[in-house]
Structure formats: structure tokens, C-alpha cells
Amino acid sequence: MVLxxxxxxxxxxxxxxxxxxDDILKELISLLALDDKSEGILFKMLKRRENLxxxxxxxxxxxxxxxxxxxxxxxxxxxxxxxxxDFKAIDNEPVHYxxxxxxxxxxxxxxxxxxxxxxxxxAKETDVPDRLADIETPEDFLKLLEEKAV
Amino acid sequence: xxxxxxxxxxxxxxxxxxxxxxELAESTGxxxxxxxxxxxxxxxxxxxxxxxxxxLEEQLKPDVRSRYQRISRGLKRVVVPAIxxxxxxxxxxxxxxxxxxxxGPGQVQLLHCENCGRFIYVVD
Numbered sequence: 001m002v003l004x005x006x007x008x009x010x011x012x013x014x015x016x017x018x019x020x021x022d023d024i025l026k027e028l029i030s031l032l033a034l035d036d037k038s039e040g041i042l043f044k045m046l047k048r049r050e051n052l053x054x055x056x057x058x059x060x061x062x063x064x065x066x067x068x069x070x071x072x073x074x075x076x077x078x079x080x081x082x083x084x085x086d087f088k089a090i091d092n093e094p095v096h097y098x099x100x101x102x103x104x105x106x107x108x109x110x111x112x113x114x115x116x117x118x119x120x121x122x123a124k125e126t127d128v129p130d131r132l133a134d135i136e137t138p139e140d141f142l143k144l145l146e147e148k149a150v
Numbered sequence: 151x152x153x154x155x156x157x158x159x160x161x162x163x164x165x166x167x168x169x170x171x172x173e174l175a176e177s178t179g180x181x182x183x184x185x186x187x188x189x190x191x192x193x194x195x196x197x198x199x200x201x202x203x204x205x206l207e208e209q210l211k212p213d214v215r216s217r218y219q220r221i222s223r224g225l226k227r228v229v230v231p232a233i234x235x236x237x238x239x240x241x242x243x244x245x246x247x248x249x250x251x252x253x254g255p256g257q258v259q260l261l262h263c264e265n266c267g268r269f270i271y272v273v274d
Contacts, residue, residue, distance in 0.1 A: 105169035
């Protein structure tokens with residue numbers, strides 16, 4: 001299993017417009033193309049997870065994640081906000097890169113935790129923040145995932 | 151899609167929170183990831199989730215709460231999807247009249263499976 005399998009260009013947004021944590025979460029959720037009610041429920045769940053402790057892991061990267069019944073399979077999205085947003089990250093620095101992960105409570109293939117771990121591993125690679133800053137198209141993002149083969 | 155019934159929305163949230171709580175409390179893998187990657191105090195987080203679950207349970211109407219408590223004593227999932235006319239809790243077909251109520255316009259009724267008793271929501 002590699003991260004590239006879970007992403008496609010429709011779930012990549014390189015110019016997020018939101019200026020707040022909530023706005024960013026909503027924009028990321030919108031990439032999943034759920035109905036309005038499901039988006040609302042998912043937003044509440046992600047907020048509750050953030051209230052337990054920020055998913056901003058430092059170096060400009062956050063991985064908001066939760067399990068929810070509003071999805072029937074593991075869903076992911078990536079967003080970039082070049083100017084950065086205060087996400088209460090552990091290093092107190094603005095966050096520029098956001099990986100959203102949502103999975104149903106019961107998964108046959110049990111991919112949620114491995115995918116969460118792989119994204120965290122990907123984010124730790126020293127050149128990743130700079131590489132994410134440089135990508136120009138969603139295809140570039142997908143190529144980066146392929147290159148890293150995480 | 152018809153609007154979700156308010157009580158169904160609460161039930162869905164409770165179930166999502168219980169899933170989250172269960173993983174944090176019971177999965178060593180989840181605990182490890184949350185502690186190491188996100189520096190989360192897992193015990194504190196579980197306590198916070200318990201409080202939120204209790205708060206949401208108190209928002210259930212008495213009849214809904216009663217069914218919810220009865221089901222949750224014996225079954226892990228209290229709310230399940232109904233797909234293709236079948237309850238995905240017990241995999242028994244739901245009556246056509248129930249399915250059509252759920253699929254109709256406007257706010258859906260709060261429905262339950264006549265076989266297993268779980269609350270159901272219809273997925274197209």
C-alpha cells in the first residue's frame with residue numbers, strides 16, 4: 001500500500017482561500033464532495049478531534065483526521081495555503097500544508113491507521129515542506145507521492 | 151438528499167465519537183500514533199470524549215434514548231446504513247414502506263429496523 005493509491009487530482013487544492021482553521025477544514029471537507037449535512041457532521045467531528053489537541057505536527061504540516069459514518073470508505077484530501085494559517089500547531093508556527101483523512105468506523109481493509117502513519121512519515125522527510133511549496137499542479141503533487149513511494 | 155432527522159444526527163455523532171473513543175482507549179496502534187505524532191494526552195482525550203458522549207446522549211428524546219440504551223447494551227453499532235433495501239446491521243431486508251419513508255423528500259423519519267431494532271439511515 002502506498003499513499004499515491006488514495007489520492008487523485010480532484011482531492012488536491014493548491015490555493016486554499018480560508019484564513020482560519022475552521023475555514024480551512026471546511027474547504028478540505030468540500031473536496032470530498034459529500035452532501036451538505038454530511039459535511040456539517042464531518043466538520044463537527046474534525047473540530048472535536050482538534051479540540052482534543054491540534055493535528056498540526058509542526059514544520060508547516062497538519063493532518064486533520066477522524067472516523068465518521070458519513071463516509072463509506074477511507075477518504076483523503078490535500079490542501080495548501082501558501083501564506084499559512086494559525087492551526088495551533090505543536091511548534092506554534094503557521095500551517096501551510098493540510099492532509100485530511102476520514103475513514104468509516106468499521107473498515108474491512110483497516111487502512112486508516114496505516115495511512116495516517118504513512119502521511120506522518122511522509123511529512124517528516126526533510127525536503128517535503130519545500131517540495132510541497134514548489135508544486136504547481138495537482139499532478140505535481142501526485143508525482144511527488146509517487147517519487148517518495150511512501 | 152432529504153434532511154437528516156435531528157435525533158438521527160445526534161445518534162450519528164455519538165456513534166462516531168464512540169468509535170473514536172474506542173480506538174484511542176483500546177487500540178495500541180492508535181494510541182501510539184496519537185501520542186508520538188500528535189503529542190496527544192490520550193487518557194485526557196478519552197475523558198473529554200466520554201463527557202461529550204454523555205452530553206449528546208442527554209440531548210436524545212426519552213423514547214429515542216430508551217431504544218438507544220437498549221440496543222447499545224447488546225450491539226456495538228446502534229445506527230447503521232440501509233443500502234439497497236437491506237439493513238446493514240443484521241442484513242435483513244427492510245419493508246418497502248419503511249424504505250420509501252426514508253427516501254422521500256423533506257426531513258426523513260427516524261426509522262429503525264424491524265428485525266434487529268437498530269436505527270437506520272438510507273444510503274442511495
